[in-house]
Amino acid sequence: MRTQVAIVGGGPAGLLLSHLLHRRGIASVVLEGRDRAYVERRQRAGMLEQGTTDVLRESGAGERLDREGLVHHGLELRFGGAGHRIPLTDLTGRTVTVYAQTEIVKDLVALRLADGGDVRFEAEVLEIDASAPSVTYRQDGRTHTLECDYVAGCDGFHGVSRPTVPGLRTFSREYPFAWLGILADVPPSTHELIYANHERGFALHSLRSPKVSRLYLQVPPDEDLGAWPDTRIWDELAARLATGDGWELRQGPVTDRSITPMRSFVAEPMRHDRLFLAGDAAHIVPPTGAKGLNLAVADVTVLARALTERYASGSETLLDGYSATCLRRAWRAEHFSYWMTTLLHVDPAADPFALRLQRSHLDYVASSEAAATTLAENYVGLPFD
Ligand code: PHB
Numbered sequence: 457m458r459t460q461v462a463i464v465g466g467g468p469a470g471l472l473l474s475h476l477l478h479r480r481g482i483a484s485v486v487l488e489g490r491d492r493a494y495v496e497r498r499q500r501a502g503m504l505e506q507g508t509t510d511v512l513r514e515s516g517a518g519e520r521l522d523r524e525g526l527v528h529h530g531l532e533l534r535f536g537g538a539g540h541r542i543p544l545t546d547l548t549g550r551t552v553t554v555y556a557q558t559e560i561v562k563d564l565v566a567l568r569l570a571d572g573g574d575v576r577f578e579a580e581v582l583e584i585d586a587s588a589p590s591v592t593y594r595q596d597g598r599t600h601t602l603e604c605d606y607v608a609g610c611d612g613f614h615g616v617s618r619p620t621v622p623g624l625r626t627f628s629r630e631y632p633f634a635w636l637g638i639l640a641d642v643p644p645s646t647h648e649l650i651y652a653n654h655e656r657g658f659a660l661h662s663l664r665s666p667k668v669s670r671l672y673l674q675v676p677p678d679e680d681l682g683a684w685p686d687t688r689i690w691d692e693l694a695a696r697l698a699t700g701d702g703w704e705l706r707q708g709p710v711t712d713r714s715i716t717p718m719r720s721f722v723a724e725p726m727r728h729d730r731l732f733l734a735g736d737a738a739h740i741v742p743p744t745g746a747k748g749l750n751l752a753v754a755d756v757t758v759l760a761r762a763l764t765e766r767y768a769s770g771s772e773t774l775l776d777g778y779s780a781t782c783l784r785r786a787w788r789a790e791h792f793s794y795w796m797t798t799l800l801h802v803d804p805a806a807d808p809f810a811l812r813l814q815r816s817h818l819d820y821v822a823s824s825e826a827a828a829t830t831l832a833e834n835y836v837g838l839p840f841d
Pocket of ligand 1: 500501502503649662663670743744745746
């Protein structure tokens with residue numbers, strides 16, 4: 457069995473790469489360890505940079521996104537019981553779009569299958585040979601080997617791709633908190649996202665649609681979900697999001713809940729021989745600012761362009777630049793996500809001096825156009841090139 461590009465992992469990075477390559481006449485096979493329903497249900501942040509929506513739209517994957525995505529022009533920072541709007545579009549000329557990762561995955565799976573794409577679910581990758589190159593995997597109780605020209609490692613933080621690379625340098629941070637996230641069948645109590653800093657901890661009010669709200673609470677990293685019945689979740693959200701002006705949080709049935717650990721992680725370089733790492737396989741950001749999916753889209757866009765050049769002209773110049781190009785963007789997002797996380801969360805070890813500095817920083821971002829612009833241009837995403 458042979459293909460041009462073997463893609464390990466059928467999340468948004470792997471599926472989009474397969475789609476972009478198909479558009480340029482390059483064949484690929486996607487190998488995904490889980491089944492289709494699992495991949496299409498996995499909850500992740502749902503905020504798309506304008507560059508991300510541009511890539512999806514220009515590649516013909518944006519039809520439902522254009523219909524159902526909610527375009528946002530600002531966000532709210534809430535602290536000290538008051539809201540402060542950051543006018544993203546006024547400050548940058550760009551917008552962001554709320555459209556869940558699960559929906560992007562559903563769209564891409566449907567599109568690949570409609571285009572005759574080869575997406576294999578429940579195919580567990582056992583081994584990657586980055587120089588032959590080839591991928592060995594297990595499906596239906598049998599072991600197969602897929603030979604190829606290149607391997608794309610799009611299999612996330614816990615995948616087999618990254619451990620295949622010898623001599624990687626890794627950089628990481630763990631945070632002394634996690635996010636408890638819920639989906640609720642209730643119309644959002646806000647039109648724009650609210651990022652709240654409160655002495656009890658961070659809270660975020662996001663949304664999925666005019667009828668579905670997505671909310672998060674900062675909790676300890678080892679927190680037990682069982683300790684959070686619905687009433688406790690809503691009471692805590694209401695307390696952390698409260699303002700002095702009578703704003704009210706609408707409550708409704710919780711349909712999904714989970715706890716996500718927060719970490720920052722980067723592996724360098726993102727290439728070994730003919731294996732290219734992309735998305736969470738190479739880097740993780742804490743969810744504040746929702747950069748993870750956007751970074752994955754940026755990686756595979758660069759990779760698709762480089763492979764197109766290689767097959768069209770034989771030149772490996774763009775492939776040789778892949779790791780450096782992607783790492784530059786990844787580190788900018790690492791810094792921004794770290795910055796926004798520390799700006800908004802309550803570090804249990806923070807002393808009164810640190811807390812006063814944090815409040816001053818929030819006040820500065822809320823009142824200085826220069827500081828707000830720094831937040832805004834990173835939040836909407838820096839240009840692709
Ligand atoms: C989300 O809607 O899941 C979301 C939005 C913005 C963030 C993080 C998560 O910064």
